[in-house]
Amino acid sequence: QSALTQPRSVSGSPGQTVTISCTGTSTDAGGYKYVSWYQQPPGKAPKLMIYDVSKRPSGVPDRFSGSKSGNTASLTISGLQAEDEADYYCSSYAGSYVWVFGGGTKLTVL
Amino acid sequence: QVQLVESGGGVVQPGKSLRLSCAASGFTFRSYGMFWVRQAPGKGLEWVAVIWFDGSNMYYADSVKGRFTMSRDNSKNTVYLQMNSLRAEDTAVYYCARKVAGTYGMDVWGQGTTVTVSS
Numbered sequence: 001q002s003a004l005t006q007p008r009s010v011s012g013s014p015g016q017t018v019t020i021s022c023t024g025t026s027t028d029a030g031g032y033k034y035v036s037w038y039q040q041p042p043g044k045a046p047k048l049m050i051y052d053v054s055k056r057p058s059g060v061p062d063r064f065s066g067s068k069s070g071n072t073a074s075l076t077i078s079g080l081q082a083e084d085e086a087d088y089y090c091s092s093y094a095g096s097y098v099w100v101f102g103g104g105t106k107l108t109v110l
Numbered sequence: 111q112v113q114l115v116e117s118g119g120g121v122v123q124p125g126k127s128l129r130l131s132c133a134a135s136g137f138t139f140r141s142y143g144m145f146w147v148r149q150a151p152g153k154g155l156e157w158v159a160v161i162w163f164d165g166s167n168m169y170y171a172d173s174v175k176g177r178f179t180m181s182r183d184n185s186k187n188t189v190y191l192q193m194n195s196l197r198a199e200d201t202a203v204y205y206c207a208r209k210v211a212g213t214y215g216m217d218v219w220g221q222g223t224t225v226t227v228s229s
Contacts, residue, residue, distance in 0.1 A: 003154070034214040036214070036215040036216065045205060045221050045222055046205070046207075047219065048210075048215055051215030089154060091157070091216075097160065097167075098171070100157065101154055101156060101157060104155070
């Protein structure tokens, strides 16, 4: 049950586009379509932003998009806004009813 | 509105037990699987356990297997996490989350309850 690998931090200016990567293996992110992304502002609970690699729940702005290539999933945020500043976590189903999370990425809006 | 409210956290000595509860409202609870996820101070999220919508199956992370038990009471719209033989490394905020229908994401989260294991 090893964690997925995310960059510790990313940053961007308002209006810019940033991408957060999430690297796993063929037994988790690479092997299933069940990658999710969560946004967690400081001191708050996580919020689902993307599930099944690229699906957006109702109410999540279309500035947020997800994709996957091989063992690496990505979350892209376009038109960056100050309110997007938060920690972001990826998660994947890893087979045999096990789930794994990434270590988290701190997004700073400059 | 759709809501999950955790309770039962507190300070407990190593080796002791604690039971967390998560009360659901605003949706048909008996139709959804549920998760527990925890976050140690200053650390990332860690999946702890999952239970199927009807309570027929439960699965656990290796770090808690044999010590934690997840259950649910669909008549009370509540899931539980019984935590035994607690260790210092179990100190965390514990969140319950709803499983996305038909797939494996977590679409509704509670506000969390804090468990501190310390002598």
